[in-house]
Amino acid sequence: MTETGALAAYRHCERIAAAHGRTYFLAARLLSPDRRRAVHALYAFAREVDDIVDGGAKDAAAQLDRIERRLLDRLDAGDPGDPGEPVLFAVTDTILRYGIARGHFRVFLDSMRMDVPGSPLFRDRYPTMADLRVYMRGSAAAIGLQLLPVLGTTVPLAEAEPPAAALGEAFQLTNFLRDIAEDLDRDRVYLPADDWTAFGVDPALLTHCRRTGRTDPRVRRALSHFIALTRDLYRAALPGIDLLHPRVRPAIRTAAALYAEILDEIERSDYTVFTHRAVVPNHRRLWVAAREFAGGDPRRPGLGAVTTGNK
Incomplete structure (x- = not known):
């Protein structure tokens, strides 16, 4: 070599x-x-x-x-x-x-x-959130745990692992919400069936929304519920960023803030996830990165809203 x-x-x-x-x-x-x-x-x-x-x-x-x-x-x-x-x-x-x-x-x-x-x-369907978490343990939480030794921690690694895993799951759930249409096209529904059912949503209704490009009110309420669950994970994960090496904290806060803002974009679009893939604009991405590098602002949207529950 x-x-x-x-x-x-x-x-x-x-x-x-x-x-x-x-x-x-x-x-x-x-x-x-x-x-x-x-x-x-x-x-x-x-x-x-x-x-x-x-x-x-x-x-x-x-x-x-x-x-x-x-x-x-x-x-x-x-x-x-x-x-x-x-x-x-x-x-x-x-x-x-x-x-x-x-x-x-x-x-x-x-x-x-x-x-x-x-x-x-x-698996192409997940009956419960517990079932989905089996999948996310590898697809999401494990990614956060892989990164921890690279990023470095100010505490023993095991102490930083739960919030790192939670952040990975928050990222993954955000992806599921953003990519519902793409996943339906591959005949996959990741978000758990029992949560959908609680809002009167079944696979046939999701398929209908994809075909017509219209978000049914029942689906809109379910998506709002999933977004709330995802924001709870971001809240659980955020204290873990302070357990990382100080030099890497701005980078992880930037990633978390930008991913959290995908949820904001879904809401701003009135949940048009069947025709519109939520994307944070480039100018916003650069602004968030510059802000975090400069030390951040506790009043900021995105992570600030997740932390204080203002959404």
Whole structure:
């Protein structure tokens, strides 16, 4: 392995993050170069796996098995391997460098198998929030736990893990709310059935809303409920940011603030999630990042509203 090869592998991951993870990429720019590279590697690995799952290949489950074996083999050898395989090299190097528990990657890959038709773990519907949390333990909470050793904490790692997991779940639920239409097109409903049912919503009504592009009042009330649940998770997660290394706090606050503002955008659009993908405008994203880097403002919207319950 050469230093040039390793640097090229990390730069490849950076390009993936820049192309697909706008919020994470912007927030990572507030980190030191070494932490930034590690975050890009973790993101690129998750994205590469997600692309396999969403690509619909018949051998997707087998591909996940191969990735897991190759990752674990390299970790067992203590060697990131060939930088010509840039994502696998960079994520292995990051795991070894920061001592990230490999169990977080096993749990993540198991959740990805839950998205693969034909896998014994496959699910396209979730009856309860408890069922969904089994999925989010790998798809969301594990991502937060992977990041903790990279970011650094001012307390023992175990003390910072619950709020980190909560923030990962808040991000994931925000994605589910934003991507309802896209998921319906793939015949998936992640948000739990019993919560929908409490508002008189069933899969047929969701399909009707997608087909007509109109958000039924019952669906609108259910979405408001899910947004409230998601904001509760942000509230639970926010104290954990103060447990992180001081230099990384602005980056994580930026990511949390921008993701929380997706919920605001859904509300501003009057819940038009079946025809409109909620996006925080670029000028707003840059303003939030600049504000957090400058020390933040406790009266700010986004996270401020989540913290004080003013929405």
